[in-house]
Amino acid sequence: MNYPIWEVKGIGLPWVIGIIAIFHIMISHFAVGGGLYLALAEAKAIKEGRANWFPLLQAHSKFFLVLTGVFGAVSGVGIWFSIGLIQPEATSTLIHNFVFGWAIEWVFFIVELTSAAVYYYTWNRIPAALHLKVGWLYAISSICTLVIINGILTFMLTPGTTWLGVVGSGHESSYFWNAFFNPTYWPSLVLRTLVCISLAGVWALVTYSRLDDDSYGNAKTQLIRWSTKWLAPAFLLMPVTFLWYIMMVPDANKHLLELGMASIGQGSFTQVTRIALLSVMSTSTIAAVAYLFAYKFPKDFSPSHSIAILLLALAATGSTEYAREAIRKPFVIGSHMYSNSVRVRDVAKFNQDGYLTHSMWTPSGPSVSQHELGKAMFRGQCMSCHTENGYRSMKRFLEGRDAKAVGNILSMLRQNKSDSPYHAYMPPLVGKDEEVAALQAFLLSLNQTTSANAVAKR
Amino acid sequence: MSKVYDYLDERLSISELKKFAGKKTVPLHKYSFWYYWGGISLLCFLIQLVTGILLIIYYKPGPDAYNSVRSLTYDVDFGWLIRSAHSWSATIFLVSVFVHMFSVYFMKAYRKPREFGWWSGMALLILGLLFGFSGYLLPMDQLSFVATKVGLAIPENIPLVGHTIANLMRGGLEVSEITVQRFFAWHAVVLPLLYLPLLMFHLFLVQKHGNAIPPSEEDVPMEKRKSIPFFPNFILKDLAMWLVTLNAIALVASLFPPDLGKVTDPLGPAPAGVHPEWYFMSSFETLKLIGKVIPGMLGEAAGITIFTLGLVLWCLVPFFDTSSPKGRNGRYATYFGIFCLGVLLVTTLLGYVAG
Numbered sequence: 182m183n184y185p186i187w188e189v190k191g192i193g194l195p196w197v198i199g200i201i202a203i204f205h206i207m208i209s210h211f212a213v214g215g216g217l218y219l220a221l222a223e224a225k226a227i228k229e230g231r232a233n234w235f236p237l238l239q240a241h242s243k244f245f246l247v248l249t250g251v252f253g254a255v256s257g258v259g260i261w262f263s264i265g266l267i268q269p270e271a272t273s274t275l276i277h278n279f280v281f282g283w284a285i286e287w288v289f290f291i292v293e294l295t296s297a298a299v300y301y302y303t304w305n306r307i308p309a310a311l312h313l314k315v316g317w318l319y320a321i322s323s324i325c326t327l328v329i330i331n332g333i334l335t336f337m338l339t340p341g342t343t344w345l346g347v348v349g350s351g352h353e354s355s356y357f358w359n360a361f362f363n364p365t366y367w368p369s370l371v372l373r374t375l376v377c378i379s380l381a382g383v384w385a386l387v388t389y390s391r392l393d394d395d396s397y398g399n400a401k402t403q404l405i406r407w408s409t410k411w412l413a414p415a416f417l418l419m420p421v422t423f424l425w426y427i428m429m430v431p432d433a434n435k436h437l438l439e440l441g442m443a444s445i446g447q448g449s450f451t452q453v454t455r456i457a458l459l460s461v462m463s464t465s466t467i468a469a470v471a472y473l474f475a476y477k478f479p480k481d482f483s484p485s486h487s488i489a490i491l492l493l494a495l496a497a498t499g500s501t502e503y504a505r506e507a508i509r510k511p512f513v514i515g516s517h518m519y520s521n522s523v524r525v526r527d528v529a530k531f532n533q534d535g536y537l538t539h540s541m542w543t544p545s546g547p548s549v550s551q552h553e554l555g556k557a558m559f560r561g562q563c564m565s566c567h568t569e570n571g572y573r574s575m576k577r578f579l580e581g582r583d584a585k586a587v588g589n590i591l592s593m594l595r596q597n598k599s600d601s602p603y604h605a606y607m608p609p610l611v612g613k614d615e616e617v618a619a620l621q622a623f624l625l626s627l628n629q630t631t632s633a634n635a636v637a638k639r
Numbered sequence: 640m641s642k643v644y645d646y647l648d649e650r651l652s653i654s655e656l657k658k659f660a661g662k663k664t665v666p667l668h669k670y671s672f673w674y675y676w677g678g679i680s681l682l683c684f685l686i687q688l689v690t691g692i693l694l695i696i697y698y699k700p701g702p703d704a705y706n707s708v709r710s711l712t713y714d715v716d717f718g719w720l721i722r723s724a725h726s727w728s729a730t731i732f733l734v735s736v737f738v739h740m741f742s743v744y745f746m747k748a749y750r751k752p753r754e755f756g757w758w759s760g761m762a763l764l765i766l767g768l769l770f771g772f773s774g775y776l777l778p779m780d781q782l783s784f785v786a787t788k789v790g791l792a793i794p795e796n797i798p799l800v801g802h803t804i805a806n807l808m809r810g811g812l813e814v815s816e817i818t819v820q821r822f823f824a825w826h827a828v829v830l831p832l833l834y835l836p837l838l839m840f841h842l843f844l845v846q847k848h849g850n851a852i853p854p855s856e857e858d859v860p861m862e863k864r865k866s867i868p869f870f871p872n873f874i875l876k877d878l879a880m881w882l883v884t885l886n887a888i889a890l891v892a893s894l895f896p897p898d899l900g901k902v903t904d905p906l907g908p909a910p911a912g913v914h915p916e917w918y919f920m921s922s923f924e925t926l927k928l929i930g931k932v933i934p935g936m937l938g939e940a941a942g943i944t945i946f947t948l949g950l951v952l953w954c955l956v957p958f959f960d961t962s963s964p965k966g967r968n969g970r971y972a973t974y975f976g977i978f979c980l981g982v983l984l985v986t987t988l989l990g991y992v993a994g
Contacts, residue, residue, distance in 0.1 A: 455893045462889060466882050473879035481867050485672035486876070489883045496890060
């Protein structure tokens with residue numbers, strides 16, 4: 182492995198990406214849907230002579246500029262930092278294959294951010310028709326950012342047989358478009374567009390909830406009702422689009438969901454199924470809550486109501502993104518790279534030569550203790566999903582198990598047979614016998630007393 | 640449809656109810672958000688009622704308690720979810736009851752004519768805490784066993800009657816299967832029988848006197864005060880808030896179902912990190928702190944006396960802070976509320992940090 186490994190105690194590595202990504206998605210999807218919202222709202226106001234809408238749209242575009250231009254941009258860079266530290270191998274693969282895609286993406290980002298700033302600062306300063314054109318420029322450039330990023334995100338779940346056929350040949354980037362328009366590209370694009378449209382409505386409700394109805398005539402009522410309607414397409418089309426998406430997901434990944442559904446009654450169903458169900462529930466609840474709070478009684482709509490809707494949207498976004506990420510297991514790039522950054526094609530090599538032999542940043546030499554080797558194995562192969570004693574704690578998981586039981590688990594992971602209970606969502610354990618033995622000793626030491634720990638270290 | 644309505648209206652006077660509900664209004668101001676917390680508490684209670692009835696179908700109090708909970712959790716379809724929803728709705732119920740109590744306090748909603756609403760609310764809170772305490776033992780695993788043992792040691796220190804009360808609750812000198820039987824009777828029969836009529840009385844008072852406005856709104860002239868109809872506006876908003884709460888409960892109940900520990904071993908050691916539930920953490924930590932200043936039985940008796948006095952003062956606040964809009968007593972009552980809230984939060988946090 183070519184990169185050093187970053188350690189985050191407590192929440193673990195997945196949640197570093199998770200927390201940043203969930204907030205970023207809430208904001209970036211709003212940026213995409215919000216551009217369309219502003220352009221359509223302004224066009225409607227001009228066409229129907231609703232002059233009282235303009236001050237409210239101006240206020241919304243200011244909120245929009247701050248939220249997307251500051252928090253959206255900062256959290257976007259945060260994702261780059263975190264994936265670079267947590268999954269450097271996978272990030273490297275994405276950069277090598279999609280360098281052209283990233284270049285296009287950043288061009289659209291620059292146009293998007295610039296036009297958003299121009300749009301806000303030119304309210305009442307340039308002719309209305311020209312201002313609206315700036316709005317459309319913003320809307321189109323932000324939609325284009327989604328069109329591009331969607332290709333890269335969906336590639337990670339379904340790289341497609343063409344790209345998988347050439348991977349490792351050095352000609353992967355020649356098959357850019359095959360990888361880009363992969364099997365889940367279109368359903369995912371429609372799904373994300375629906376989310377963007379509904380988030381545009383949700384965030385608009387946040388702006389208008391702070392206004393006093395008397396200040397702008399009937400504008401608060403009109404805009405709240407109009408914004409609530411932005412949730413309708415997602416509510417109506419999401420189930421069909423979701424089924425379309427699931428149809429395009431490979432059978433092995435679908436199996437992960439089915440595995441959960443089959444054992445739901447006993448409560449042993451997978452986390453991804455639980456979260457997928459929560460995603461369905463929170464998404465459908467948002468529409469009902471928005472109808473009751475906003476559409477039905479727009480005059481009384483207050484910040485606390487809008488915060489409640491926003492929190493539900495956060496739960497829906499968070500759970501959907503979690504489910505999307507988790508369904509990719511045991512891979513980080515479908516059928517190519519496991520979630521612990523081991524490439525499928527390297528499994529045999531690592532088993533023969535040793536995993537740590539190919540790890541540049543692990544301690545080596547005769548003075549290295551078994552404990553250190555075991556820890557290096559843990560850091561390299563387990564820590565992308567587990568922690569020692571925090572999120573998905575190995576200490577808790579292995580509590581009460583003796584050396585034989587831990588050995589059996591590791592053996593099952595190493596053999597990675599298709600009927601193994603771990604096969605569907607855990608990558609295979611790779612390495613030579615002595616490396617696996619070192620990992621076993623390290624895992625056992627997690628539940629030993631301090632004195633026993635000291636012995637193990639020696 | 641109208642025929643059905645007429646049929647029911649003739650017999651149940653639905654029109655009169657609608658007329659009454661239509662006249663009723665709810666004040667609208669920047670603190671209106673706090674009006675929802677009573678409704679959230681009610682929803683959580685209803686969820687506990689329904690899930691509790693479902694749990695009773697499989698639960699066996701007495702010697703089989705642990706095995707029945709294990710079977711319920713791992714064998715019965717969706718048993719884990721029902722148990723988890725029951726446990727989490729209890730937690731959210733107590734959170735919302737505390738929020739409701741403090742919002743009522745700081746809005747001065749205990750003043751005339753709402754004193755009985757305040758007292759009945761306090762009684763409901765105490766019963767709610769007893770629900771929590773009695774329900775905690777029912778799985779009869781090692782953690783609940785030890786926690787109950789420690790918990791029952793507190794009333795034992797009440798001068799004169801403490802020992803008798805503790806023995807009566809335990810059904811003997813030690814926590815055992817008999818205690819589970821008794822706690823189950825309290826949890827599933829006695830407490831609901833006390834709680835339900837009191838809840839009805841509390842809701843009746845809320846309907847009779849309506850929502851109080853906070854002191855800051857009292858300065859606003861009557862003609863400038865805003866309000867919304869109770870029906871349908873407030874009811875539908877309450878319904879939306881129920882949906883939000885239901886989502887929150889579903890989220891935590893499905894992602895973090897409660898564990899079932901090892902079977903009770905009366906001679907075994909206490910599990911590592913054993914501590915009371917969060918709603919008793921403040922009193923537990925305060926007793927510990929007082930114990931450091933006054934060691935021994937005297938310290939525990941002093942602690943219980945201070946609690947009892949504090950609770951009595953808290954209940955009697957309507958007599959101290961009467962209906963005067965801006966009196967000195969009103970200010971003092973607010974300071975007392977801030978002090979109590981501060982003590983509650985600080986000692987709870989301290990309890991978790993100090994372990």
